[in-house]
Amino acid sequence: GQQVMQIPQYQHVQEGEDFTTYCNSSTTLSNIQWYKQRPGGHPVFLIQLVKSGEVKKQKRLTFQFGEAKKNSSLHITATQTTDVGTYFCVGNDYKLSFGAGTTVTVRA
Amino acid sequence: DTEVTQTPKHLVMGMTNKKSLKCEQHMGHRAMYWYKQKAKKPPELMFVYSYEKLSINESVPSRFSPECPNSSLLNLHLHALQPEDSALYLCASSLDRITEAFFGQGTRLTVV
Numbered sequence: 001g002q003q004v005m006q007i008p009q010y011q012h013v014q015e016g017e018d019f020t021t022y023c024n025s026s027t028t029l030s031n032i033q034w035y036k037q038r039p040g041g042h043p044v045f046l047i048q049l050v051k052s053g054e055v056k057k058q059k060r061l062t063f064q065f066g067e068a069k070k071n072s073s074l075h076i077t078a079t080q081t082t083d084v085g086t087y088f089c090v091g092n093d094y095k096l097s098f099g100a101g102t103t104v105t106v107r108a
Numbered sequence: 109d110t111e112v113t114q115t116p117k118h119l120v121m122g123m124t125n126k127k128s129l130k131c132e133q134h135m136g137h138r139a140m141y142w143y144k145q146k147a148k149k150p151p152e153l154m155f156v157y158s159y160e161k162l163s164i165n166e167s168v169p170s171r172f173s174p175e176c177p178n179s180s181l182l183n184l185h186l187h188a189l190q191p192e193d194s195a196l197y198l199c200a201s202s203l204d205r206i207t208e209a210f211f212g213q214g215t216r217l218t219v220v
Contacts, residue, residue, distance in 0.1 A: 033208060042198060043151065045208040088150055094205045095164055096141060098150040 004091040006099035013079045014107050021102035023072040023089035032065060032072045033090040037101075043088060081106050110135060114199050114212035122220055123189060129215045131182040131199030139205045140182045142174060143198040145214070151198055157182060158205060189219045 003026045013019050023032065031050040035043040047056055049065035049072060056063045060083075062075040072089055086101040112133045121127050131140065139158050143151035155174045156164035162174065171193075173185040182199055196216050202209040 031206060042211040042213050043200075043209075045210070048208055092206055095153055095156060095166075096200070096202075096205075096209055097153060101150050103148075 004089060004097060004099040006089055006102055008102055009100060011102055011104045012107065013083075013104060015079055015081065017079055018075065018077045019079060019104070020073055020075045021087055021089075021104075023074075023091075023099055025070045025091050027093075028069050029091045029093070030069075031092045032069075033092055033096075034063060034072075034074055035088045035090060035098075036085050037088065038085040041085075043098075046087075048092075076104075079104075079106055081108060110210060112199055112201055112210050112212035114197075114215050116215060117213065118216050118218075120218045120220060121186065121189065123191070125189075126185070126187045128186065129184040129197055129199075129217075131184075131201075131212055132180055133201040133210070134180055135201065135203075135210070136179075137201035137203050137210075138179065139202045139209075140176065141200040141202075141209065142182070142184055143200065144193075145196040145198055155184075156205070186217075189217075191219050194218045 005024045033048045034046040037043045047063045053067045054065040060077045064073045086103045088101045089099045115130045142154040145151045153166050154168045157176045160176045171188050175183040196214045198214045199212045200209040
């Protein structure tokens with residue numbers, strides 16, 4: 001079955017710095033979704049990517065879907081304390097299977 | 109209304125108890141999901157309902173029994189649970205099985 005690997009597992013970032021988290025699938029994905037879960041909260045949908053090579057931006061967040069539709073990345077610029085949380089990629093194989101997540105902490 | 113409502117928010121139950129978790133949405137979503145999440149782990153899919161029919165059961169033990177009485181409601185019946193079943197139980201819904209999912213706040217379950 002499909003497996004979605006996500007790296008790094010933890011990301012400690014200085015406030016104001018940029019970072020990227022990566023998602024890799026063993027199979028071609030029909031689409032990929034990204035969710036954010038704040039500490040003590042529930043997953044909240046961020047974006048869905050469908051097309052090969054697609055790039056979408058949400059303010060300081062840039063999401064990319066690979067040309068082969070097997071990988072994706074989330075890049076955050078000028079990290080703020082509000083970015084704290086765990087970011088999950090979800091390879092949509094009609095089951096919404098979550099990757100392991102990247103947990104982000106921010107040093108002020 | 110873009111909410112998924114889960115009740116109760118917290119539940120403590122003994123290993124011989126029977127309890128139920130409830131999930132409700134009024135967004136007209138036809139896919140509904142149950143997830144189990146342990147601390148510092150990703151949500152782990154348990155069940156998927158599509159058009160009120162169970163379409164996926166991820167080899168979940170029979171002490172967890174899902175039910176979808178109508179298109180707005182999803183229940184999870186619990187019986188003879190073990191302490192290791194203590195976790196956050198999340199319900200989600202989506203318009204169909206390829207669109208964005210909305211999650212409820214979850215039920216934090218403790219089995220004693």
